[in-house]
Amino acid sequence: MFDKLHEECGVFGIFGHPEAANLSYLGLYALQHRGQESCGIVASDGYHLKSHLGMGLVSDVFKKDDIFENLPGHAAIGHVRYSTAGGNDMKNCQPIMVDYARGSIAVAHNGNLVNAMEVRTQLENSGSIFSTTADTETIIHLIARAQSDSLIDRICESLHQVKGAYSLVFLTETRMIAVRDPNGFRPLSLGKLDGAYVVASESCAFDLIEAEFIRELDPGEMIVVDKDGMKSFSPFKETKNTPCVFEHIYFARPDSRIFGRMVYTVRKEFGHQLAREYPVDADIVIAVPDSGVPAAMGYAEEAGLPLELGLIRNHYVGRTFIEPQQSIRHFGVKLKLNPVREIIEGKKVVVIDDSIVRGTTSRKIVKMIRNAGAKEIHVRISSPPTSYPCFYGIDTPSRKELISASHSIDEINRYITSDSLGYLSIEGMHEAVTMHGDDKIGFCDACFSGEYPVKFPRLKSDKQLGLF
Amino acid sequence: MFDKLHEECGVFGIFGHPEAANLSYLGLYALQHRGQESCGIVASDGYHLKSHLGMGLVSDVFKKDDIFENLPGHAAIGHVRYSTAGGNDMKNCQPIMVDYARGSIAVAHNGNLVNAMEVRTQLENSGSIFSTTADTETIIHLIARAQSDSLIDRICESLHQVKGAYSLVFLTETRMIAVRDPNGFRPLSLGKLDGAYVVASESCAFDLIEAEFIRELDPGEMIVVDKDGMKSFSPFKETKNTPCVFEHIYFARPDSRIFGRMVYTVRKEFGHQLAREYPVDADIVIAVPDSGVPAAMGYAEEAGLPLELGLIRNHYVGRTFIEPQQSIRHFGVKLKLNPVREIIEGKKVVVIDDSIVRGTTSRKIVKMIRNAGAKEIHVRISSPPTSYPCFYGIDTPSRKELISASHSIDEINRYITSDSLGYLSIEGMHEAVTMHGDDKIGFCDACFSGEYPVKFPRLKSDKQLGLF
């Protein structure tokens, strides 16, 4: 999948390690796939919070030698962010750090609140000012205005007023608090390293710093870490657990374990299921790299067809590519992928991708493969048609840009010029993501089904906070 | 004067011109001497505010072609800032721009509030969060919480709660408001260009954009500019007018008119007065460039001595100079100034500077001139000894670093190794700055006399907001 849906954010936190900021840097580095636009770290030395934030990749923002000297202390939290167009400026970098009556607090947020606008309006009406367009700032205001004596209570009081998806990591001078929303939309895991507690959006961050994976936070769980250790709370009343299936389809790294399963294994199972649902008489299976590879392996395995590297990825794709002028425009996907004629020529080819958003990229890929001599091209998508926007933190285009929202599978097949097109069924997806187990979790499939597990106030186009 | 007291901020605003952001850029460029650390512009197109802020010089922060396309509209305000060590990060850039219940508002501030910490604590106690360490943010919070219906009333209500020095320019979607504190500590002038109203810290900004200078704002005056024109208000009860004499001594550009006088003329008059108070039998007068030049011209004129360019300034002094390693350190002032031996050798020299802060730089200059062969060196300072910190917006070092706070003139003379040392008297300074007129304005001379015209809460070292 290229240039389609985009991952949004990743969070990290560590408490109790002398190299807290360094380890946060490494953790963010491992979570870079969840957001490449900006990043930041806030560290505490027990008395003050210090921050370093910037636009760009982790390895660019934290490239000078002396940055870590300015982030001393045994605790730190970090954030990587992808944001929607228009909100991509410096002021929206996270973690957000503020002073309020009880001292300083910083927060890193992955997710999206569905009632942020309402709460913000109420807050503004009672005199709050907002410096960012992020719904995260709303949470901070609520905490600052909360009347409870203890921080934990103030956070709980505040989170009871917001609805939607959030995996949050807070840092104060002396504590780290991590919390998942009651639905458990976004992943958040707990680990341990040299006696320090670590939290991260995905377990791949633990692997890099060689922390031990302990468990995922439960939906609705809040953990508080301070010098006396870790405590767990369940401040919300129990709710249906609806983790985001798209994390498994596309967002998370294949070497991460989220929602109880290894992403790689789930993706292969999507491929198995897809092969069962949409078999085809073909010679070879090829993947759209890199995200389509595990599903393609599963499809090939189930179908008994050989998997080939029919599309080669150029790993030097820069962020600053200048499109040549005049006649030679529109290179787009060609800059990233090149078909291998010798493999494809004269073959009936199954092409596996994880999703189709606007359809334009798929159309280019099909044409490229056709030009390389394929006899037949059968596109198989390892997820159902994406027809509805996400309100829980995935940056989907608006419905009018989603080709599945307005076109039948037949029409899409004609548009992308494939010989056949098959999408994984919603049922098949649920079967696969739970590995056909009995203990079916109710994964959120709103982007496919339109059934939103957390209701939101009126749907006003372009008014929801930076969502569409 | 090198590396001593530093100017702090400059503000600019324009309403009603199709090139508002461009002209703000030019205005800030002319005010660059008032702050080199960061700058920013906020523009309004009548519906939204847009901002561009950054660390560095105006010509660096606004160097890309497309910046002005992102700052459309007929109104804009701008700010240049010098800040104290520690507070020099991105988040303290101005103008500050926020959303609140009534829309968006931006503000650029020159000055310093003396009760910012108290007000901030009250605000935090009632739930406000603070993103910056600037006392300017306090004013925004007060406005957001004010209950009055009209913006003008809300601003007045807020300003009645703060005390200290401020020249402020606000911008909303549809209005520009400029206001000087009742004491009139900091300058602020009103001009007009092609029918648009312009405000700026100093008149030199009008010269560059070819705006007509109309008048200075009165102390305590608030002007409101919108599509219907300009209105003036006097929301404060009358107070003693105490403009900052240091603006005339060092801060303002010599080609600016502030507090009713041309800065250049006042500086020459300081020199005349100094020559009358501390004459000396000498051969030549030389200035410490560039700020000492007008006073040196005045001194030479009054004393009937020739003025010579005995110290040549290197105009390529960079911001990133790397001190060479090992043996050849401590170039300091030599990188900026070089004495001309042929002029100085064998001469009795009067050296004019505008102030002495720590004494270390003066000591180096005296030694340099001595090494160039001077027979006698008589240092004359065109202001009184700086013995007290400023609480109204000048970034002075703390008292213990001010050599005059703890040493007699004799001791300073010995320390800087001059043959004689004379400071302008406080009385002489008042005489000169008012050009010996009858209508003596009560200039604030707190940094010399310790008499502070606006009282402040307890003086807690290192606790005042970013002051010391």
Next chain:
Amino acid sequence: MFDKLHEECGVFGIFGHPEAANLSYLGLYALQHRGQESCGIVASDGYHLKSHLGMGLVSDVFKKDDIFENLPGHAAIGHVRYSTAGGNDMKNCQPIMVDYARGSIAVAHNGNLVNAMEVRTQLENSGSIFSTTADTETIIHLIARAQSDSLIDRICESLHQVKGAYSLVFLTETRMIAVRDPNGFRPLSLGKLDGAYVVASESCAFDLIEAEFIRELDPGEMIVVDKDGMKSFSPFKETKNTPCVFEHIYFARPDSRIFGRMVYTVRKEFGHQLAREYPVDADIVIAVPDSGVPAAMGYAEEAGLPLELGLIRNHYVGRTFIEPQQSIRHFGVKLKLNPVREIIEGKKVVVIDDSIVRGTTSRKIVKMIRNAGAKEIHVRISSPPTSYPCFYGIDTPSRKELISASHSIDEINRYITSDSLGYLSIEGMHEAVTMHGDDKIGFCDACFSGEYPVKFPRLKSDKQLGLF
């Protein structure tokens, strides 16, 4: 293969297209894997040569909009370069462009001359000066001193004096000349686009610009392109054809066709052959991505074992990664690769890589896989032990750093802590690279066998031009 042998250079040229510089940019972009340290383009408008060169990736060096306006004309050549440590400065960027008696000439070079030092010494003795440490400059000097009347003759005269490996592209105001050394060590292909002739190190460059692949240049062939079209010459006496087998093993992109074969197909065949030579009782096959993937696919296919993505690559590995301080050092390969425990745990694993250089990286990978729970680890290398340095353009470490030069396979197996280790045999490699055909080409296998097809003057350590 990480941090081991490095590809060296890539060349590109186009004559007769109005977008020559733009297309060269795209061509270099596709050849980026052959050199990431510096790049450059020289263009001709028929009268003058213009150049743009710089340190860094193609997308960084050519990132400003106006660069191509300064590279006008219908012809251009380009170069990407990796160079050995110490020679990595600006002055060694290519194409080299000089003025000489007949006008201007530029050259882009892939390869290494074995007698460059001798020729350089002779040239210096007769008064030549050298601005770079590249042996390419030697060729330019020879051309400038050649006595023949025609440029073609001068180039031939010069090339007869040098020995070694070279694929060269020259550009003058009015002509483009491309030539491969008589042994044909380095690849060079000819293509056509809209009537313009194109040359490139690898055919993947043609794919991106949508040029038609015509054929590879023959070893020893020189082609000359000018406004009257293309002419081919064979200026050298026939020599044994010894293309570099390492291009197929590691350097070239898998989607390129070089030396008559698709790289991807050859790599899979290496895997097949390796499975026949070193079968093992195992559960899964995993590749060291990305270069080991095709051989792993071949191995798995031949062995009838499942291929799994057991090592996940982090695609955001930056060039400026700051190693954290103190205790948490030595991340090295962990930053790039992460094992997937769920796949590996309890399994007997075959790990396929394309080569082992120092052994340190392989050792880390084996440990990583062991820590992820593998029961057995069988390392299989899809090439023979690399025991000898390359003198024909591959940047190998010196012999003392090559673990195979001084250690037996058993010793290496113990060092990298694998359960078994198998290298492809030299014979098997020749069988595979020629696809078991009768028409065996005599690929150069000097880095494995020590049999160098082109002799070089005394081997003086560290004296060969920037080679070791």
Next chain:
Amino acid sequence: MFDKLHEECGVFGIFGHPEAANLSYLGLYALQHRGQESCGIVASDGYHLKSHLGMGLVSDVFKKDDIFENLPGHAAIGHVRYSTAGGNDMKNCQPIMVDYARGSIAVAHNGNLVNAMEVRTQLENSGSIFSTTADTETIIHLIARAQSDSLIDRICESLHQVKGAYSLVFLTETRMIAVRDPNGFRPLSLGKLDGAYVVASESCAFDLIEAEFIRELDPGEMIVVDKDGMKSFSPFKETKNTPCVFEHIYFARPDSRIFGRMVYTVRKEFGHQLAREYPVDADIVIAVPDSGVPAAMGYAEEAGLPLELGLIRNHYVGRTFIEPQQSIRHFGVKLKLNPVREIIEGKKVVVIDDSIVRGTTSRKIVKMIRNAGAKEIHVRISSPPTSYPCFYGIDTPSRKELISASHSIDEINRYITSDSLGYLSIEGMHEAVTMHGDDKIGFCDACFSGEYPVKFPRLKSDKQLGLF
């Protein structure tokens, strides 16, 4: 003088000091006014030469901490350069460093050869290649081809073949050689620091590093410094000494001593002489800062008129100023200078500048002063009309751009809209620059008189090496 004639180059060298590269950096810093486009240092540790060169100011090019670690050794030479449009790329940075038969050699050059093109053509015809467009490369080629055994003889042999202006500093592994052309067009001084010999274009470089000024090199003198000390040679037959008078008028820093005189003193004397030649009934004298100040002081002194700072310079003029769009263009000189109305209003003003090139800037200044209320404006220029191009190293515009080349003084007066205009006479200039002494040196006045002391081959427009 703004945007008119530009200084070209500065050279520096030191031999025998453990901080050679550091001191070169400081020396170049002091010489920055002689060239701001690029700079470089080459250092020798006795065995190898190492270089660091780059585009930009000294403080920018040498801004990273580790640069000096890569420039070890007891000897170093440096260069600052201004170059003409078109030749402003990286490859023309100096010092030029090459390898040749006898080892390595680097050279820094200030000046311009008049027969560079002829010599270059001869060299190319015998097989030399040229990497730069600088005539300095010609000298290196001649040295490489010279047949003499000793380096000194080879340099002499080479310099006998070139004609024109040059102050050169060479560095080999073990020696530093400095030489001035027989006419002595460009300055070059000798100093000493801690036993090490130092050479620099101007003595202000000695002042900064606290080296002792010994003497200027004689025209035609060559000095050779090695571990055994310094030796002086006179390899040329005696020639008329014709130092460049423009160095005194504009180029050199006022605190430098060149050609036997302090620049500041000479400039004041130009002012005295100008006042005698073109007195005027006026109220005040003002200078165009900064270069016009010493002459203005002299004029005021001689005329008995008060000198005032009527034009204030903005010291924050950036190199990257973006001209605002649309209506508010053409700020030009206003960005740099602002008139002080209070001083000028109603006055008869004498304005002193050092030269007029195109006249456009003078016209803007006159208008600015007129707008500030001047009653009369009398422009006085402290040099004769500049009517001829310089072939000896000053980057003058071509004749058609020089207003004096085609217009009478009356016409220029009308064009710049002054009330009267007076230029210093050629005779007066010679009187002043020699301080009315008997020992008149024959300063080169070719740019005023058209009498060129060193003849050049045919004058072909645009063909001379990068001159016009």
